[in-house]
Amino acid sequence: MTVRTRYAPSPTGLLHIGGAWMAFFNWLFARSQGGAFVLRIEDTDRARSTAEYERAILEDFQWLGITWDEGPDVGGPYGPYRQTERLHIYQAAAATLLARGAAYHCYCTTEELETERRRARAEQRPYRYSGRCRELTPAQRAAFEREGRRPTIRLRLHAYDEIIAVDDLVRGRVEFDPAHLDDYIIVRSDGTPLYNFANVVDDHEMAITHVIRGVEHLSNTPKQWVMYRALGWTPPQVAHLANILGADRKKLSKRTGDTAVRDYRREGFLPEALLNFFALMAWYPEEHREIYSVPELVARFRIEDLGRASPVFDLDKLIWMNGVYMRSLLERDPDRIVEACLPALREAGLLTGAPDAAQRAYISRVVAVLGERIKVGRDIVAYGDFFFRETVTYEPEAARRYLSDPRLADLLAVLRDRVAAVPVLDAAAAEGLVRGLAEERGLAAREIVHPVRVALTGKTVGPGLFDLMALLGRERVASRLDAAVAFLRHSRSGA
RNA sequence: GCCCCCAUCGUCUAGCCCGGCCUAGGACACCGGUCUUUCAAGCCGGUAACGCGGGUUCGAAUCCCGCUGGGGGCACCA
Numbered sequence: 001m002t003v004r005t006r007y008a009p010s011p012t013g014l015l016h017i018g019g020a021w022m023a024f025f026n027w028l029f030a031r032s033q034g035g036a037f038v039l040r041i042e043d044t045d046r047a048r049s050t051a052e053y054e055r056a057i058l059e060d061f062q063w064l065g066i067t068w069d070e071g072p073d074v075g076g077p078y079g080p081y082r083q084t085e086r087l088h089i090y091q092a093a094a095a096t097l098l099a100r101g102a103a104y105h106c107y108c109t110t111e112e113l114e115t116e117r118r119r120a121r122a123e124q125r126p127y128r129y130s131g132r133c134r135e136l137t138p139a140q141r142a143a144f145e146r147e148g149r150r151p152t153i154r155l156r157l158h159a160y161d162e163i164i165a166v167d168d169l170v171r172g173r174v175e176f177d178p179a180h181l182d183d184y185i186i187v188r189s190d191g192t193p194l195y196n197f198a199n200v201v202d203d204h205e206m207a208i209t210h211v212i213r214g215v216e217h218l219s220n221t222p223k224q225w226v227m228y229r230a231l232g233w234t235p236p237q238v239a240h241l242a243n244i245l246g247a248d249r250k251k252l253s254k255r256t257g258d259t260a261v262r263d264y265r266r267e268g269f270l271p272e273a274l275l276n277f278f279a280l281m282a283w284y285p286e287e288h289r290e291i292y293s294v295p296e297l298v299a300r301f302r303i304e305d306l307g308r309a310s311p312v313f314d315l316d317k318l319i320w321m322n323g324v325y326m327r328s329l330l331e332r333d334p335d336r337i338v339e340a341c342l343p344a345l346r347e348a349g350l351l352t353g354a355p356d357a358a359q360r361a362y363i364s365r366v367v368a369v370l371g372e373r374i375k376v377g378r379d380i381v382a383y384g385d386f387f388f389r390e391t392v393t394y395e396p397e398a399a400r401r402y403l404s405d406p407r408l409a410d411l412l413a414v415l416r417d418r419v420a421a422v423p424v425l426d427a428a429a430a431e432g433l434v435r436g437l438a439e440e441r442g443l444a445a446r447e448i449v450h451p452v453r454v455a456l457t458g459k460t461v462g463p464g465l466f467d468l469m470a471l472l473g474r475e476r477v478a479s480r481l482d483a484a485v486a487f488l489r490h491s492r493s494g495a
Numbered sequence: 496g497c498c499c500c501c502a503u504c505g506u507c508u509a510g511c512c513c514g515g516c517c518u519a520g521g522a523c524a525c526c527g528g529u530c531u532u533u534c535a536a537g538c539c540g541g542u543a544a545c546g547c548g549g550g551u552u553c554g555a556a557u558c559c560c561g562c563u564g565g566g567g568g569c570a571c572c573a
Contacts (some may be wrong), residue, residue, distance in 0.1 A: 010573060042573065110545050110571070126497040126569065152571055180498055195573045219499055221566035280507060288521045310566065314506045317523040344543040373535045451531035461534035
């Protein structure tokens with residue numbers, strides 16, 4: 001039997017890291033088995049679902065490289081792939097259940113049910129639906145209808161008396177006592193299906209063989225198993241994974257960091273690094289190794305190896321890993337680094353729209369000079385914003401440390417004149433000028449290097465000074481040195 | 496309240512199923528040192544964990560029981 005897995009997002013927001021993580025394992029499993037991965041849109045919550053979010057989610061999956069064989073955009077043999085377009089399928093399944101007596105109409109109102117729930121709480125016993133609509137006579141039903149009540153449909157579970165076993169691929173066998181279950185609603189009074197129902201119907205109709213999902217679904221699984229049995233269907237194999245936690249050990253939320261895949265994309269993370277990192281949050285393919293290409297992950301993936309505990313999202317490790325990938329791209333494919341830097345450049349106001357050929361070439365040179373300092377795309381701004389600004393602003397601490405001695409004014413002025421006089425300011429020439437000047441004055445090179453760095457970049461950290469001077473070019477170096485000289489003289493007179 | 500899941504360095508984890516090779520391994524982070532014009536990267540070194548209590552056994556991180564702690568479910572949400 002061909003393996004078929006799926007991920008079923010609700011288009012009520014951007015693709016969440018946790019969702020992408022879960023989808024990734026479903027995808028990995030399908031790919032490792034030569035099976036199919038299906039994307040299904042669970043948009044029955046019409047108030048919150050939007051077409052924009054659906055498009056954004058698809059885009060983010062595309063960017064991640066998580067490809068789907070069937071889905072709302074590409075179609076497939078088991079379509080449609082949006083739940084709102086599948087309502088007739090759920091209706092047919094509900095009719096079957098009703099005809100078999102495995103489900104029944106319930107006329108209880110929300111208020112009546114709330115009263116039952118309150119009483120249960122007051123008596124300190126677990127709430128379970130009383131079942132008073134279980135055996136309604138046609139006359140009683142007609143009476144309710146005359147009152148204007150619209151019924152929901154409930155699955156009949158009360159006859160169940162055997163232990164329900166869920167054979168979880170990562171947790172082993174988990175047993176549930178059906179006495180704790182109650183007749184639950186599968187179709188709302190407006191005729192739309194509820195999650196536990198639509199999900200079962202879709203997974204069966206789409207021939208899904210394996211489902212990897214969050215542990216929050218484990219407790220719902222026995223309910224679903226009863227439905228599979230009532231419908232005469234075989235349930236898929238399941239594996240439940242714990243949820244990713246934030247640094248506060250609570251479920252990943254905005255409070256502790258970015259939660260949308262889109263955020264990471266914007267900051268300049270690489271999809272292959274994110275995927276590699278995702279894998280390591282649940283599983284180590286080999287003992288002493290962290291870096292794996294996606295094909296390697298596909299080749300080594302085994303559901304049973306997945307961890308059972310909740311991983312904490314360690315941003316530092318992701319950044320480190322992204323840096324590893326960035327460095328390997330430096331020689332292999334620097335354009336991809338440039339690409340990863342673009343969003344951050346735009347956000348910082350250092351670039352507008354798509355770069356033209358000249359801008360692109362310049363950004364490439366900046367990337368080359370910054371080199372391994374760029375671990376994440378946004379680092380181009382942190383380390384190299386001065387390459388994109390007309391004038392530099394000195395960081396207060398940098399100016400205090402390296403641009404406070406008035407005697408520097410003369411030194412920088414001399415350097416400025418020599419820079420202006422040189423025919424071509426390449427790195428070698430820059431080094432010659434700086435070191436030559438240091439030697440003449442009996443100074444250590446660093447005594448000139450540091451102040452010049454601050455004069456040109458405003459910072460104490462950054463790429464090698466001579467490389468940076470070469471890229472800045474003669475004119476910009478000269479004018480920035482002028483500005484520094486003026487700054488030094490001004491602060492002296494002011495002091 | 497009832498039911499379910501989980502538990503190794505600060506973090507991700509290896510080891511656990513099939514007890515001894517575990518003086519518990521690797522990675523991130525952290526702390527030194529080295530290289531160096533700064534930073535980053537690199538290299539070398541270091542700190543750091545089997546939640547607790549009982550068993551079983553010659554021997555337990557590994558098996559059993561209990562406890563504690565964390566998470567989840569018990570919706571006309573997904």
